[in-house]
Amino acid sequence: MKKALSLLFWLAVCILSGAQTSHRDSVLTQARYLKSIFRTDDAIEMLSTLVQPGAMDEAVMTELADCHFQSGAYEDAAGSYFMLSSLRPDNILYKLRLMQVTYRLKAYPQSIQAGQAVLQLDSIPAVVSYVGDAFNQMEQADSALRYYRRALAMKPMNKSVLSKAMGILLSKEDYDGAVSICEPFLAEDPDNTTIAPLKGLAVYRKGDYESAVNIFQRQQDIGNDSYPIHYYLGQSYWHTQVIYRAEQELEAAWQIDSSDVNLAYSIAAVKLDYKSESYRPFETEVKPWLDRAWDMIQPDPAVASRIQQQYGLGFSRKQESIDKAIEHYKEAYRLNPKLISNISTIAYCYEKKKDYKQALQWYEVYLKFARPGTKGYEFATKSVEYIKGELFMEAP
Numbered sequence: 001m002k003k004a005l006s007l008l009f010w011l012a013v014c015i016l017s018g019a020q021t022s023h024r025d026s027v028l029t030q031a032r033y034l035k036s037i038f039r040t041d042d043a044i045e046m047l048s049t050l051v052q053p054g055a056m057d058e059a060v061m062t063e064l065a066d067c068h069f070q071s072g073a074y075e076d077a078a079g080s081y082f083m084l085s086s087l088r089p090d091n092i093l094y095k096l097r098l099m100q101v102t103y104r105l106k107a108y109p110q111s112i113q114a115g116q117a118v119l120q121l122d123s124i125p126a127v128v129s130y131v132g133d134a135f136n137q138m139e140q141a142d143s144a145l146r147y148y149r150r151a152l153a154m155k156p157m158n159k160s161v162l163s164k165a166m167g168i169l170l171s172k173e174d175y176d177g178a179v180s181i182c183e184p185f186l187a188e189d190p191d192n193t194t195i196a197p198l199k200g201l202a203v204y205r206k207g208d209y210e211s212a213v214n215i216f217q218r219q220q221d222i223g224n225d226s227y228p229i230h231y232y233l234g235q236s237y238w239h240t241q242v243i244y245r246a247e248q249e250l251e252a253a254w255q256i257d258s259s260d261v262n263l264a265y266s267i268a269a270v271k272l273d274y275k276s277e278s279y280r281p282f283e284t285e286v287k288p289w290l291d292r293a294w295d296m297i298q299p300d301p302a303v304a305s306r307i308q309q310q311y312g313l314g315f316s317r318k319q320e321s322i323d324k325a326i327e328h329y330k331e332a333y334r335l336n337p338k339l340i341s342n343i344s345t346i347a348y349c350y351e352k353k354k355d356y357k358q359a360l361q362w363y364e365v366y367l368k369f370a371r372p373g374t375k376g377y378e379f380a381t382k383s384v385e386y387i388k389g390e391l392f393m394e395a396p
Contacts (some may be wrong), residue, residue, distance in 0.1 A: 024050055031043040066097075077101045092118055092122055106137070128147050144164075149165065166181060191219070197219055200216050230253035238273070272310060294307055301335040305331075311325075344380055359383070
């Protein structure tokens with residue numbers, strides 16, 4: 001009798017266990033389907049019925065973690081993937097997900113730790129790049145660059161990684177490094193519209209304007225009609241004294257984006273460039289650009305001073321507007337007293353007016369600040385001698 005009862009109890013346990021297993025599998029199947037059609041809240045609700053206190057069902061926890069990740073509940077997902085990763089330290093997927101979700105939570109140290117744990121198990125290029133991105137977000141440029149270089153060693157044609165590496169090198173003013181790192185890529189894809197302009201920017205900033213012209217002109221020739229191409233091509237032509245092309249390109253950049261005060265200033269300055277072969281009427285073709293720049297200017301005294309200088313330069317070219325030039329040069333000096341060349345220019349304007357007393361006063365102020373031996377100092381000294389001679393002759 002006892003044996004029969006024991007057998008019946010064992011059968012009941014088996015039946016109950018089988019029923020529980022069947023129920024669990026059914027719930028998992030339904031939850032996976034709901035997740036696949038993005039009904040993640042319903043899937044989470046179903047999966048939660050299978051969670052048992054004090055016990056962890058890996059399959060259930062994995063589905064819950066995936067649902068949290070898919071629905072954007074990153075804190076819940078992070079907690080779940082951390083538990084799964086601790087349970088299965090050899091499981092790369094759990095560590096990958098933990099890396100991704102902590103990155104999205106901006107918990108960059110934890111994301112780096114998870115990514116490095118993955119790399120101890122497998123050298124995955126995307127993970128190397130991910131760790132670099134996390135270091136970059138933490139503004140640890142050297143560490144980010146180290147991982148980007150590692151990623152590029154594995155996948156040299158990864159445009160996204162290369163552009164980020166070049167961005168760091170450009171910000172560090174390592175222009176030779178930026179050029180060097182992109183050469184293998186450009187050897188395979190010389191006209192790439194992302195990497196080639198970055199190389200152009202590097203050579204431009206290091207002062208190799210001829211090379212910059214070649215790069216940006218080639219980009220334009222193949223149809224890259226973006227603002228940076230026109231802007232830097234214009235600036236490069238200006239530096240190489242191809243003034244008419246500089247003007248064309250800078251004005252083309254303005255047609256794309258008219259929000260940059262420095263661009264408006266550059267257009268005015270190009271039109272005023274004394275090395276230009278064609279004279280541009282100040283009032284009608286130059287002053288409107290300076291007016292635009294002045295209207296756009298933020299409270300930045302250095303930039304404001306430069307704009308006032310250009311006003312002064314424009315008005316100083318005609319004798320009848322010298323007074324206006326003096327007014328603007330004085331304003332330029334007021335805004336930026338460190339730029340003492342404005343003092344000498346004010347003196348020179350007074351000299352052109354034959355107002356020798358004012359000219360002498362301003363030249364003497366300039367000589368108090370100027371460094372002996374410089375061209376400006378020598379010019380002012382000779383001017384003072386000349387003016388004193390003129391004043392002597394005028395004396396009764």
